[in-house]
Amino acid sequence: MSFYDEIGGEATIHGIVARFYAGVATDPELRPLYPEEDLGPAEERFRLFLMQYWGGPTTYSDTRGHPRLRMRHAPFAVTPAAAERWLVHFRAALDEAPLTPEQDTQFWEYVTHAAQFMVNSLDEPAT
Template sequence: MTFYDEIGGAETIRTIVHTFYVGVATDPVLRPMYPEADLGPAEERFFLFLSQYWGGPTTYSQQRGHPRLRMRHAPFAVTAEAREHWLTHFRAGLDAAALSPEQDAQFWDYVTHAATFMINTPG
């Protein structure tokens, strides 16, 4: 059983990602990093990425190739402040999913490390 299956699969990942994007939609730091007027496509890409990362379907790679996260985010100034805003909304998503403490800790550990890794602009 994969972590994806263990946490409830697509339904749980969708809850996390949707809650995250509800926050992003009105965030003054993060929203400008999403050039699309409709956040729906970004939400779907993030859902597919997280699903694949945690052991679900490989649709993300089939549609988009290797994730190349730093390269895909390079056009945007990802600062420590942006990281904090991103983590705030992701925390809300995890809270909405109501995972077990162990599952929550595993997911949170990954996203906090990933968010730090994505910083590409000092200040």
């Protein structure tokens, strides 16, 4: 059984990602990193990515190709502070998810690593 199936599949991933983007939508530091006025497309891409990453359908790569996460995020200044804000919202999302402590730990370890991996600028944006 994949981790995707173990945690409840699409319904669980959908809930986590929806809660995460609800936080991003109101975050003054993160929101500028999402240039689309409607966060819906970004939310869908992230949901499909996580579903595939954890062993669910391959819809993400079928429609977008290899994730190439660093390349796709290169146009945006992902600072350590932005990564920390990203993790604040992801932690809130995981806290509301129906996960066992072991599942939560596995998910959290992945996203904390991913957040640090995506940092591509040490320069804080001008205010």
